[in-house]
Amino acid sequence: MDSQIKQSIESLINNIRRLISVDEKKLEYIIASQIAGGHVILADSHGVGKTSLARALAQSIRWRPEDLAAIAGAGSGDGGIASGEAKMEGFSRIQCTVDLLPQDILGYNRFIGHSGELIFNKGPIFAHFVLCDEINLLTPKTQGSFFQVMEEQSVTIEGKLYRLKDPFFIIATMNLKGVHLFPLPVPQLDRFMIRISLGYPSEKDETEIINRHGRIDAWDSFQSVIDSADLIRWRKMVDDVQMHDDVTAYIVNCVRQTRTHPDIETPASPRAGVRISRLAKSLALCRGMDYAGVDIIKEIFIHAMAHRIVTRDPSIPPEAPLKSILNSVPVEPKRADQLNK
Numbered sequence: 090m091d092s093q094i095k096q097s098i099e100s101l102i103n104n105i106r107r108l109i110s111v112d113e114k115k116l117e118y119i120i121a122s123q124i125a126g127g128h129v130i131l132a133d134s135h136g137v138g139k140t141s142l143a144r145a146l147a148q149s150i151r152w153r154p155e156d157l158a159a160i161a162g163a164g165s166g167d168g169g170i171a172s173g174e175a176k177m178e179g180f181s182r183i184q185c186t187v188d189l190l191p192q193d194i195l196g197y198n199r200f201i202g203h204s205g206e207l208i209f210n211k212g213p214i215f216a217h218f219v220l221c222d223e224i225n226l227l228t229p230k231t232q233g234s235f236f237q238v239m240e241e242q243s244v245t246i247e248g249k250l251y252r253l254k255d256p257f258f259i260i261a262t263m264n265l266k267g268v269h270l271f272p273l274p275v276p277q278l279d280r281f282m283i284r285i286s287l288g289y290p291s292e293k294d295e296t297e298i299i300n301r302h303g304r305i306d307a308w309d310s311f312q313s314v315i316d317s318a319d320l321i322r323w324r325k326m327v328d329d330v331q332m333h334d335d336v337t338a339y340i341v342n343c344v345r346q347t348r349t350h351p352d353i354e355t356p357a358s359p360r361a362g363v364r365i366s367r368l369a370k371s372l373a374l375c376r377g378m379d380y381a382g383v384d385i386i387k388e389i390f391i392h393a394m395a396h397r398i399v400t401r402d403p404s405i406p407p408e409a410p411l412k413s414i415l416n417s418v419p420v421e422p423k424r425a426d427q428l429n430k
Contacts, residue, residue: 095377110294125371127282128259147180147218151313181216191234221261284396330370331380352410355399
């Protein structure tokens with residue numbers, strides 16, 4: 090595997106950590122999710138640096154002119170008449186509130202003056218890196234507006250399809266406690282590749298945060314370190330990372346165990362195995378490896394699965410049964426006839 094990839098990822102991580110105090114391994118997971126073509130949800134408290142992290146990641150990328158060029162809408166074949174273009178941004182932030190509507194995120198068509206011309210006003214979703222802050226403040230209808238763009242990397246506005254350019258990456262934050270919260274349905278959570286928590290910083294890191302961000306020029310020296318073309322190239326290379334059949338069988342066994350575990354009410358879907366497999370390959374690529382082994386699966390399993398299941402007893406965190414599954418599933422592969430049980 091290309092050793093330059095590992096060096097570039099390390100450079101990206103170091104560039105972000107120069108400004109943002111974040112655990113190196115968690116940052117590596119976020120970057121690997123982006124390269125894998127997935128999205129990340131941060132379940133965290135207020136003020137721990139989620140917005141700054143997303144901004145630093147976006148600004149670490151050198152965007153080409155063609156990355157920020159306008160996107161022409163494509164007809165859907167059902168008689169849609171809307172016309173217009175939507176320019177991609179490098180980074181945008183959606184501050185979620187209970188009164189936000191789908192068109193506030195996706196965009197809408199409007200008439201201009203007496204000419205009768207119909208133009209498209211793009212929404213903040215038209216960006217390569219999107220921070221969706223406090224997503225569970227959105228009503229279910231507005232939450233649902235993310236389904237198509239997360240799964241198909243496109244949006245449909247009044248019969249006209251707009252495909253978003255690569256790379257496209259959503260970081261959504263989710264409050265765990267508070268008022269006016271609308272829990273995300275499991276099918277939507279299932280579309281996020283990984284869920285992590287940044288957590289509160291150590292005393293030393295918190296001191297550095299005050300010293301660093303207490304200045305108005307904190308961001309002045311921040312620079313881009315990798316090209317957007319590299320992100321696109323690396324995404325294609327994820328498919329070249331090898332995964333032995335035994336490792337795939339291990340993933341399948343772990344996922345299927347969620348469907349029989351006594352503490353789990355809603356188990357993982359087959360999509361979970363696909364996401365874990367691709368994330369493992371992407372993480373291996375970031376580390377300069379040409380294969381993904383069981384150790385990587387074990388490392389990411391809980392982060393990639395905790396948001397996909399629901400426990401029978403709400404007082405039991407989803408991490409608990411997942412840990413028991415990791416401890417009980419043997420690394421040795423099962424025979425084909427056993428996998429069907």
